[in-house]
Amino acid sequence: MGKVKKGVKCSINGCNNLAIKSLSKDELSKGGLKVLSEGRRAYLCDTHYKLWKKGAKKSKELERIRYGL
Numbered sequence: 001m002g003k004v005k006k007g008v009k010c011s012i013n014g015c016n017n018l019a020i021k022s023l024s025k026d027e028l029s030k031g032g033l034k035v036l037s038e039g040r041r042a043y044l045c046d047t048h049y050k051l052w053k054k055g056a057k058k059s060k061e062l063e064r065i066r067y068g069l
């Protein structure tokens with residue numbers, strides 16, 4: 001999960017904020033976010049990164065429940 005070059009925009013549709021984080025699309029889908037961008041990487045701004053973190057946490061908890069861990 002590297003840092004993002006300056007000037008890269010958030011990959012979420014309709015969002016024009018500058019990205020602060022780069023994630024793979026697999027990671028992104030864990031957080032319930034989807035992007036339409038090309039390639040395997042997606043970029044998130046501060047706002048969407050926080051949203052993603054919330055979603056990813058939730059899906060981890062769901063997994064735990066599902067597998068009885």
Ligand SMILES: [Zn+2]
Pocket residue numbers: 010011012015016017044045046047048
């Ligand atoms: Zn964004």
